[in-house]
Amino acid sequence: MANKTQEVGGIEFPFPYIPYSIQKDFMTELYQVLEAGKIGIFESPTGTGKSLSLICGALSWLRDFEQKKRQEEAHLLETGTVPSTDGKDPPPSSSCQETPGTPGTAGEPDWVTQFVQRKEERELVDRLKEEQVRRKKREERLQQIRHNAQLKYAAKRLRQEEEETENLLRLSKEMLAAGAGLEQLEAGEEELVLAEYESDEEKRTASGVEEEEDLEEEHVTKIYYCSRTHSQLAQFVHEVQKSPFGKETRLVSLGSRQNLCVNEDVKNLGSVQLINDRCMEMQRSRHEKKNKAEEEKPKRRRQESMAACPFYSYEQMQLLRDEILVEVKDIEQLVTLGKEARACPYYGSRFAIPAAQLVVLPYQILLHAATRKAAGVRLQGQVVIIDEAHNLIDTITGIHSAEVSGSQLCQAHSQLLQYMERYRKRLKAKNLMYIKQILYLLEKFVSVLGGNIKQNPNTQSLLQTGTELRTINDFLFQCQIDNINLFKVQRYCEKSMVSRKLFGFTERYGAVPLPSGEQPRLAGFQRFLQSLHPGATEASPAPVEEGEARAPRPASPLMHIEGFLAALTTANQDGRVILSRQGSLSQSSLKFLLLNPAVHFAQVVKECRAVIIAGGTMQPVSDFREQLLACAGVGAERVVEFSCGHVIPPDHILPLVICRGPSNQQLEFTYQKRDLPPMMDEAGRVLCNLCNVVPGGVVCFFPSYEYQRQVRAHWEKSGLLARLAVRKKVFQEPKRANQVEQVLMEYSRCIKSCGQAAGMVTGALLLSVVGGKMSEGINFSDDLGRCVVMVGMPYPNVTSPELQEKMAYLDQTLPRTPGQVPPGKAVVENLCMKAVNQSIGRAIRHQKDFASIVLLDQRYARAPVLAKLPAWIRDCVEVKAAFGPAFAALRKVGLGSACPQQPPLPQCRFSLSFPLSPVSSGEV
16 A cells, blocks of 8 residues: 655645545644644544544644754754744743843843843753754664664574575485585574674663663653543554554553553452552562561561562663664554563553653543653643543543442541551651541541441441432531641652552451451451451451462552542532432442533643544534633633544435334333333334335444333334344343443344345344443444434433532533523533434444434434534434335435345445335234
8 A cells, every 4th residue: 555645735644545635624624733732623423534634644743843843953053042933832942032232021131131041042052962962862772673673584584594495405415515505604694693683682781771861851742642442542553553654653552550561460460450559569579678677576477578570670671662662563562572571561661651752542541630640641742632532521520530438438447447556656646647637537438428437337227318419618517527638638648658558458467367465456357357348258268378379359448538538629619529328338428520520621731732632423512612621721712623524425324303103103202201102112113114124234222221121122022023023133232241242243143144145134133222332432334234223312311410410510600602501401412412423423434335324203303403413414314204204215215235136226325125115003
């Protein structure tokens, strides 16, 4: 696939093929947004090559930016003066630009201003020279690694040639003597190549410690690309590898320890929190080996100190860092490389961040300030691209919300109390004070739920049940903890790592016999901890033999509580606390709900040079403008919206809004009407008619799992399900995530087999749920989704306390536009339409794909609702007041590509497969 460099508006965009016109527009607009340092909201439907457009557009800007910066630096180093710039960005200097002979801003004489300016320019020149030296060393090092890789490939080729030569030498004795000389020559050359490679490796290993200052190097201008899942990030990395920038881009993939850990003993723990704890403990044990002499007397048999991780080697991780920067690698390739190099990919990838040009990372690392700092991500002056951002607001809200149960509160209190009693004499007075404050907080949290901290939470029945919602200040006053400085407590938890120490404490003393003076206390502690877990046996645990692996314990509950304490430091108006009192204390919980996600997103916007919010379906974008950007202090003039159409021709999609069913029953699946038998029957009749004329796969979305179950049971009872099964084999989306792949494979296999053999069954019908496992990230392309049906409008539960508080908050904080619905009600409609847009976008996945989209509810015909559909669907939608014209439209266009009796029509995507009249109410 030859690269095609496209020049648009004087900008060169390398591209792997001739791009569509909408891709050219996308890259041009993206380039201009990055150049102007603005915030862009980009919408490009799936199948339009959004990822490649993002890659080629953004990396083209980065290429030109780096070239411009090098030219400015060369001019500055040559002349020693700052060049004047006409663009937005000032030169790399913070000096004042006053003209000589005029007083400075603070009233200094002009000679003082000139002296300060020259001093700053000299410091800038020195800094640029140091940066050039570091950059040159890095480029030489990476070039040497590339050269070494070529030597390895050359040695491999020599070995292959040697094997071929040996095979040929066996055929003739006459050639054996001459071949032996050639063999010796080739073996000598191979030894020389390998010796040179090993020599280079030894030099780099020896100089690994000397190059420690590379960790202190400046972060080059880079692009941070983030998405929701690791599979989406891996797909993006593969697109980079196939792009024209795949050979020259320094790319780093970041991930969690669960995805990057190569220590099998740690990885087998399974739980993310346990893996994190064990990793930190093994690092700590490396540094604490020298101070192991302080043991309590009398001495007793203790568990052996945890061994240091063999993959946490500074020299090897430095080598791994260079290997990462040489060639674009995804997470799996990074793990393989870490195993080969005996180096930790989790930390090695972080060492490579400063010199990387493109950093690929999940949402959680970028959007959470503490995680961002721990990972070494610096956003100052950088570019951030947030892909698959349709659920960005929900993601930020979920990351910064926290919930703790009564069981966790009691368990954390008991653990921390035992820890304090054991180490009371060693603890400083200040540390002891903070621990007592945390114990007091835990006790008050349990009290506000109506429980007793000294009793088993599983056996405590609460007198008062129900849900209560409080502002942060009201909650603090109700708990009587308003006199405690939560900011200081939070800082103490972060610096002392007390939660991790508790984890190590329970690991060390979990089942170890203690002296008589301490045995009753900790034995009771262990019995109490076991009683907190339902299903715990009464039998005492068997003693752990030396060298025998012990089962991993649950992570310290104090870690969850630390997140809750941090959330309580949020401004009073930006969050709420929900007290959920259930039957017992262990089932009750305290939950912090973030109402204003902009307070956290504002940090990203403030630090970054430019932010791109992209997705396949971004409508309605008003939520991003109002809830995120406006509340974050971003002016309307800095926000740019771009939405492109689809690459499919207009006649490849048929969106229909059907207001009435075959029996003239009005279709309005409101919460009050959707459970009525006539309404469920009418939805079944519509599907029967659709399945008669639509070949291949039909995907039908329901508002919830419960309603899907209820409708299926009603259809089975009335016989509608059997009538549907005549034409389509019926599948149902499972609730369990591990069963989704199996259902999809069977669904796909059924459609493929029906397409090859003509018969009564023409495909399959998949009953899915909006917001479920199959409404996002699943491609129902080609015959897998020739028709997508949406039953009703999936409004969220407006009786939910969280949603009600969110609506009230938006009504108070956002301005109300005259003639428009209140902001609180608008957000409910937007949540509904976002879910609809995600679901109906599952069908059209590439340029030659085609499908029909059927919206079963008369409420879709309203102008405000239609306006929130994606533009490429909205421009083609047809509203049908009766079912007859809608069915006629489907029969008129047909579905020709799946017709078994005749060849597909060249210009028409549909052809009539089964000329049956609509099913009337009397036939069911």
